[in-house]
Each structure stands twice: as structure tokens, then as C-alpha cells.
Amino acid sequence: MSLEEDLKSRTLALISQQMANWVVEIQRQIGDRQASLVQSLDDLQETVAAYDEKINESDIQAAIAEVLANQPPPPPPVVAAPGYERLKASLAEVDKGSSLSEVLTYLVNEVGHYVDRAAMFIVKGPSAIGWYGRGINPPEAVKQVNVSLNADTVFRNVHNSRHALRGSAAHTPGTAQALARIGGNPQGILAVPLMLRDKLAAILYCDTDKDEIPAPDADLIEVLVMFAGKSIDLLSVAPKVSTASSGVNRDRAAAIKAGGEEVRERAGIPRAAAPPVAAPAAAAASHPPAGADHHASSTVMFSAAQVASLRSQPPTPARPAAPPPPPPAAAPVLSPEEQKAHEDAKRFARLVVSEIKLYNEAKVNEGRRHKDIYERLKEDIERGRQMYADRVAPHVRDSTNYFYDELVRILAGGDQGALGPM
Numbered sequence: 001m002s003l004e005e006d007l008k009s010r011t012l013a014l015i016s017q018q019m020a021n022w023v024v025e026i027q028r029q030i031g032d033r034q035a036s037l038v039q040s041l042d043d044l045q046e047t048v049a050a051y052d053e054k055i056n057e058s059d060i061q062a063a064i065a066e067v068l069a070n071q072p073p074p075p076p077p078v079v080a081a082p083g084y085e086r087l088k089a090s091l092a093e094v095d096k097g098s099s100l101s102e103v104l105t106y107l108v109n110e111v112g113h114y115v116d117r118a119a120m121f122i123v124k125g126p127s128a129i130g131w132y133g134r135g136i137n138p139p140e141a142v143k144q145v146n147v148s149l150n151a152d153t154v155f156r157n158v159h160n161s162r163h164a165l166r167g168s169a170a171h172t173p174g175t176a177q178a179l180a181r182i183g184g185n186p187q188g189i190l191a192v193p194l195m196l197r198d199k200l201a202a203i204l205y206c207d208t209d210k211d212e213i214p215a216p217d218a219d220l221i222e223v224l225v226m227f228a229g230k231s232i233d234l235l236s237v238a239p240k241v242s243t244a245s246s247g248v249n250r251d252r253a254a255a256i257k258a259g260g261e262e263v264r265e266r267a268g269i270p271r272a273a274a275p276p277v278a279a280p281a282a283a284a285a286s287h288p289p290a291g292a293d294h295h296a297s298s299t300v301m302f303s304a305a306q307v308a309s310l311r312s313q314p315p316t317p318a319r320p321a322a323p324p325p326p327p328p329a330a331a332p333v334l335s336p337e338e339q340k341a342h343e344d345a346k347r348f349a350r351l352v353v354s355e356i357k358l359y360n361e362a363k364v365n366e367g368r369r370h371k372d373i374y375e376r377l378k379e380d381i382e383r384g385r386q387m388y389a390d391r392v393a394p395h396v397r398d399s400t401n402y403f404y405d406e407l408v409r410i411l412a413g414g415d416q417g418a419l420g421p422m
Contacts, residue, residue, distance in 0.1 A: 099354040107228040115206040164192040188212035345392040352384040353406040372420040
């Protein structure tokens with residue numbers, strides 16, 4: 001073996017021996033450390049156990065009791081918002097209406113308690129026409145607004161969807177432009193459709209200076225509009241006595257009735273009728289134009305076919321209304337059934353004529369000025385007369401002029417001459 005190989009062999013042997021010794025020493029130290037760690041853990045557990053035995057549970061309970069005793073009394077249980085009571089009161093107000101215009105007016109007035117401004121727009125053809133508003137200054141400004149249902153406004157969206165829409169005025173700049181005549185700077189808006197006989201008859205528009213109309217208030221308004229629609233539908237079946245003077249004594253009710261539209265307006269009653277004026281004895285009622293289609297679209301929402309379907313007997317064919325007979329020496333005493341038939345006829349006539357006026361405010365005003373209301377509204381008047389003939393018992397219809405009376409009172413404002421030739 002050479003010298004080099006001998007040195008290499010001895011060096012490797014020494015290194016191996018030293019490494020073996022180091023491993024043994026490291027393992028011994030690890031064993032010592034593990035034993036020390038286990039001992040320390042045992043000592044710690046004994047210390048914790050000793051502290052646990054020293055805990056005084058009665059002191060802790062006393063401290064807890066003292067803290068609870070020093071706490072303020074709990075707040076009373078949260079009571080639901082007065083939404084139900086508000087809605088109940090509003091429904092009662094809307095229910096006072098005994099005609100289409102009264103119901104809509106009460107509706108707008110009640111909605112005005114929930115929002116800054118409210119306005120009813122009548123849907124007629126391709127337009128939504130302003131009819132009555134609350135919170136708008138001046139109030140008559142809303143009647144100058146005519147919104148096209150083809151324009152990009154919230155009215156078009158409601159017209160197409162038949163659903164209420166709530167949002168921000170900033171999202172519908174076309175709406176603000178269309179309503180520029182009524183002024184204001186609304187932020188939150190709401191539009192609700194009024195459905196009559198499954199058809200869109202009007203749109204209630206509301207707005208506020210706040211960022212939005214709260215969802216709970218919007219829900220209440222939707223309920224009110226739905227209730228108003230159902231109330232109007234029922235009026236065609238069972239007209240009711242006006243409760244506009246409900247809760248007041250008879251003297252005040254009589255004063256309101258006799259005071260005309262100004263007193264009614266101050267009393268919060270819609271301008272739906274003027275003081276009754278007796279019709280002339282020889283007032284004539286004519287047939288609708290030959291070939292007129294009573295099922296066609298009209299501003300009168302209750303067509304003859306719809307009314308007839310609600311009755312248990314077939315409708316009586318229309319006939320010209322005869323002049324009233326000469327007044328007898330003494331008024332005959334009517335049975336309760338006859339009195340009810342006459343009252344129903346009066347109320348139905350008032351309902352039909354009120355609706356004609358509602359949908360044709362501008363024509364009625366022009367007709368009063370030019371004394372030609374009948375010429376301007378001939379189609380609607382004759383359609384309404386046909387409905388009245390179908391709805392009212394023949395012996396009541398032929399012996400009275402209730403429909404003509406309402407034409408004079410509501411359309412002509414008590415001035416028979418304003419109707420013009422009929």
C-alpha cells in the first residue's frame with residue numbers, strides 16, 4: 001500500500017469514529033431535554049390544578065348579580081310602526097267616495113299624507129292627462145300637464161308593465177321634463193297604475209324631496225290605489241249614499257249641500273257636483289246614433305254589456321226617454337222598494353255623468369263657455385244614456401229624467417242652456 005492510500009484510509013476511519021461519538025452525544029442531550037420538558041409540563045399542570053381549587057364561585061356569582069342590578073331597565077318591546085292604523089284611516093276616507101271623481105279625489109288627498117306631492121293622471125288614448133293634485137302649487141297647474149305615453153317617462157313604463165315603479169327622478173330625466181309645468185325639484189318618485197275592470201284607467205304619480213319614497217309608504221300607497229279601483233268597480237253594481245258629511249251633524253251636512261261647490265271644497269269634498277237644478281218638464285232624451293257600437297272603446301268605463309252581465313235579468317232595450325208627466329197634486333207615497341229603485345237610478349246616473357266629466361274636463365269647460373256641451377260630448381253622452389237605460393228599471397226610467405238632471409247639474413254646472421241643442 002502506498003503512503004497516499006494509507007493516509008486516506010486512516011483519515012476516513014478517524015472521521016467516522018468522531019461522527020459516531022457526536023451522534024451518541026446528541027441523542028443523549030435530546031433525551032435529557034425531553035425528560036426536562038415532560039417534568040416542566042407536569043409541574044405546570046399541578047400549578048393550574050392548585051389555582052382551580054382556590055377559585056371562590058360564590059364571589060363570582062355575587063359580582064355577576066351586582067353588575068346585573070346596576071344595569072338600566074330594558075327598553076319596552078318594539079311596537080310595529082303605525083302603518084296599519086294609518087292605512088285603516090286612509091281606507092275609511094277613500095271609502096267615503098260615492099262617485100268615480102269623489103273616490104279619486106279622496107285617494108289623492110290621502111296619498112298626500114305619505115308623500116310631498118301626489119297627482120292623478122287620467123289615461124286617455126296615447127296620453128296621461130293631469131286631473132287633480134295635492135301639494136302642487138298652484139293646484140291648477142296639474143291640469144295643464146299632458147304626458148305622452150310614448151315618451152321615455154315613468155308613465156310609459158307603468159303603462160307598459162301595469163306595475164308600480166319606485167325610484168329616483170335622476171334615473172328618468174324624461175319624467176322631470178314632462179312635468180316641468182308643476183315645478184319643484186323632486187328626488188324620489190313613485191307611479192302606481194289604477195286598474196278598472198282589468199284596464200289601465202289612470203296613473204297616480206307621487207314624488208318627494210327626499211332621496212326616495214320609503215318602501216313601506218310605497219306599499220301603503222299601492223294598497224290604497226288598489227282599494228280605490230275596487231271601490232269604483234263596485235259603485236257600478238251598488239251605488240252608495242255619499243258619506244262625505246260622515247261624522248258631522250245634519251245641519252252642517254245640509255249647509256254643505258246648499259252652499260255649492262265653494263262650501264264643498266272648503267269642507268274637503270270633491271267638486272263633483274253643483275247644487276241640483278230641476279230639469280225642464282219637456283226635456284227630451286234621444287237614442288244613441290244608429291249603428292253605434294256600445295262595446296267599443298270609450299271614456300265611459302262601464303259599458304252596457306258589462307253592466308248587463310252583473311244583473312240577474314236581461315237588460316231592457318234602450319228607448320227614448322219620455323217627457324215627465326205633469327206633476328200630480330200630491331206626491332205619491334212610494335214603497336221602500338220603489339224608493340230604493342229611484343235612489344239607485346239617481347246614483348247610477350250621477351256615476352255615469354261624473355265619469356264623462358272626469359275624462360273630458362277640457363271639453364266640458366269649453367262647452368260651458370260656448371253653450372254646446374252636448375255637441376262636443378255627444379258620443380259619450382249617448383253611450384252613457386244607453387248604459388243608464390240598460391241599468392234602470394223601465395218604470396223608473398220612463399217616469400223620471402234623472403240622467404238629464406245629472407247632465408245639467410254635473411256637466412252644465414246647473415245651467416241648462418250650456419248643454420246646447422240635444
